[in-house]
Each structure stands twice: as C-alpha cells, then as structure tokens.
Amino acid sequence: MNDSILNAIWLTVALAGTTTVILLLLGTPLAWWLSRRRGTMAALVEALVALPLILPPTVLGFYLLIMFAPDSSLGQLWQQLTGSRLAFSFSALVIGSVLYSLPFVVQPLQQAFARVPAELLQAAATLGATPWDQFRSVVVPMSRRSFLAAATLGFAHTVGEFGVVLMIGGNIPGETQVLSIALYDYVESLRFSEAHQLAGGLVAFSVVTLFLLYRSNPEAGWRVRL
C-alpha cells in the first residue's frame, strides 16, 4: 500500500469523522423539531433534508461550487474570517458532505424521536423534568440504537460519496483526494492493482459496517426511506 493510498484513507476517515460529529450536532435538534411538527413548514424542511437522496450528487456539487467560489459572497466571507480559500479545501468537503449525508442522520433520528410517546414526556414533565431534561433523560436513552445507526450511516455514506467531492474538492492529494476519488484516478491511469485494493477495501468496509448495524437492530425502523 503506497503513501498516496494511506493519505487518501486518512483523509477519508478525517472527513467522515468530522462530518458525522457535525451531523449529529446539527441533525439531532433538526430531527427533534421535525418529529414534533406537522405542517407545510415541516414538510418543506423534510423535503429539503431528503433532497440529497434523489438529486444527482453532481447537481448539489455544482451549486456548492458556485457558492464556494472566491468571488461569491460566501467565499469572500470565508476568506475574511479564516484567511484561506474555501473552494477546493477540506472545509468545503466537510460542508458538502454534511449536506449530502444529512438525510442519513436526520431520518433515523426523526423516526426514533417520533416513536417516543408524547405521554411519556408528559409524565416526565409532571415529575419536574424541564424539556431539555426530558430530552436528555427520556428521548435520548430511548433512541440510543438510532443514534448508533445515524452515526454509522452518516459515516459510511460520507466515505462512499463521489460526485459532490469531485465537483467541489477537485483532486488535491492530502487535501481533498479521498478514497473514491483516488480510486477514480487509478482507473483513469489504468493502475488496476491499486484500484482493486481500494475498491475491495471499500466493499469489505461497507459490508462489515452494514452487517454490524443490521445485526444490532433487526427491526431497523430507522432504515432510510425516500
């Protein structure tokens, strides 16, 4: 295994890990809000969250690329705040991955939260629990399997993304060249033995991850739905 593969593995793990942490932080309140609301607004937000499931990743990548461009307002704001360019950076990959993997984290959590009966939260409230306390002491422990599922799916899906990364990350080794891009590169340059290592490794990783996940909860009410 050469350095560039190791680099790509490290970069992919860093990207998926960062993305998963951010997704759990953002996705949990969003999923909670969606699980307790019904109405036009909630339906619209749900549709937006589910969008990456059906949209070609290149479409998302294309719009992000335009938003991240150095002459765009976001790009300029980023430049002022951090002093570095946003387009073709690791940060850009994280933002893209967060959007792209959002449904894989929000949907399992939303379904788990919706299954927590409101009656139990009422009982907790009459025992003196504030809403935050109710969430922490009733909702989270009752949904812990779904948190595991959400984190696993979010991580695995980020590892597997290609189109968005290709559009907004370019192909900079050590900065934006993740596994799926590296694989593409090897195939392009007809280096099939490296391509086999990578592709085989990704298949094995995905099978093992999904197997462990489905074994932990055979009922899998959190399976991603469209």
Add this chain to the structure above:
Amino acid sequence: MTTLALDIRCAMSDFTLQLACELSLSGVTAIYGPSGSGKTTLLECIAGLRPVQSGSKILLNHQVWQSGDKTLTPWQRDIGFVFQDARLFPHLSVKQNLLYAQRRSQKSTLTLARVSQWMELEELLERSPAELSAGQKQRVAIGRALLSEPQLLLLDEPLANLDSAARNRCIQALRSIQEELALPMLYVSHDIEEICQLAEHILVLDRGLLREQGPLLAITSRLDTQLAHQERAAAVALGCISHHDEAFGLTALDVEGQTLWVNHLPSEPGSMRRIRIPARDVSVCRNLPEGSSILNILAVTLVEIETSGDARVLLRLQLGEQFMLARITRKSAVELDLNPGDRLYAQIKSAALLTEPQDIN
C-alpha cells in the same frame, strides 16, 4: 389545609369545560361524572398539560399557577400525576423510575425504601416495567408520583384497567398513604363504588359543568343530585363494629344506635366502617313487620320524597344524624300515604358493605 382556587375554561370537542370553585382539599376529593364529562380534562388543566382559555385562574394556596399571562409549566407546578396507563419509563428499571422522581424533587423527606414498602414494591425494584402486571405498574406509578413529593396528587382513573384483586391492593395502598402523609389528592373516577371507598369529598361533573360539590356522605344521600337518579343510586353510611356472631357468620354494626347486620368481617369491634346501601334494596313499612326474613329493619323518619320517573319515587330517610335512600313504586307511596315527617321502618335487603382490602385475605 390546602386550598385550590379554580376558574377554568377550556374548549373540548363538543362542549366547554367551565368551572369556578374554591376547594379546601384534605384527604381524597373525588371528581365523578360519566365518561366524556371533562374529568380528565380538568386534571390536565390543573397539571398544566392542557392549555386553558385566557381569563382562567388556578391558584394553589395563593400560589399562582395560572392567571392572566402567567402560566406555570407542568414541571414548575408542585404536582404528582398518576395516569390511567401508568406511563412508566420503559428504558428504566422500577427502581430507576422511582429515583427519576426522587432526584427531581425539591424536598427529601420520603425515602425510596418507605415508599416501596407502602406500595409493596420491594420485590419488583430490579424489574423492567415490561415485566410487570397492570396492577404492579400502577403501584409503581403511584410510588413514583409520591417520591416527587408534590403538594397535590392528581390521579386519573388509576384503577380503571385493573382486575378487582389488583384494584383492592391499590386502594389499600392509597389508604395507607393517606394515613401516613397529609397529601391531598384529586381522584378522577367514573366508578361510584371506588369513590365511596376512598373519598371524603366529591365533585360531580357533567358536560363540563360542576353539578355538585361537598362531603361524600352528604352528597350521596341527597335526592336532588344526578347520583340519586342513577339505577345504582346508593347512600353511604358510617357504622361502628359492635360485635361478631360467629355462629351465623355475621357482624353487627352500630349505626346511630341501631344494629345493622352484615357478612362477617375480620376487623376488631370498635373500628368504623363505611356501608353502601343501594336505594333499590331498601323498602319501607308503617309498622314493624313480624316474621320477616329480612334481618335489617331500622326505625327511620321520612324527610323527603321525590318522583323519579313515572312509576317510582325516591325517599330520603333519616337515621339519627345520617341518611339513606329508598326507591319504591309510586303506587306504594300513594297507598301508604307517605308524607315527610312520617315515622317508618326501613327494611334493608342487602347492606353492601364496602369491601375493605383486608376483608379479602
């Protein structure tokens, strides 16, 4: 004494709950009424689980829970709530469910051990709620509500889903709590017999309106209430066990100086018991009947007559300081020429003594 001042308006699907009263709460106050009369809604409004219309007021001991723009949330109100469906936390053991309440309580006068003993939970502490029977779940739920040490305990038909053995165990537990703690309870039920066993006071609701309110013994013996016009109308009387007749398996109760025989009771002479006397099991005659198979014949004074339906009348009979009801045909009332003030003999076919939990053992 706890005072609960209520002025509540809350729209329900087909009528509006509308109730203004000031309640002096001690012991158990029952909220009685047919299904859908607004009993549960009233409890939910008091607990803050259901929004009330503007202008509503709820004050407990002059502490404002609801008034004008101010609304305390359920977790800010010092209440315990026992739901009909127990609502134990499924991810916690019985013990953890109890601790959940204790940790969030402002006071710490009750211990888990004491509450477990009252509610007979010692054997269940390590179990998961899923492994409990309906009766056990409800005992845990009551114990959990007690451990949050509220100023007011609200119970919403806690015994409705239980079989009679589990019911009696819960009633016994609730009684022992009343003896141990000065904790006022608002107890919703549509079962008048359950209420007669537990409550000191009663509120009668119908279609969202408060129809009656007062001491249980006084309300159950009045003619002008909805209770009196139900088929199961019955007065509740208090008696003192005077002696047992082991040979015939009977127990004599002293009710206002007269003797009332009931099935043998294991309790000691001297203890007070409540007796529920169904109106349809009481008949009257002008003279002391001779050679009657009916054991219980009490001298009473007729105080009030009310026609109930075409064929029947309801009599209110005074027995010392207490009252009972009799339902007889209008024909008999006319033939006997009954008038208030008449001295009569009441024959009681069955004095349904309210089952005490210890009677079952």
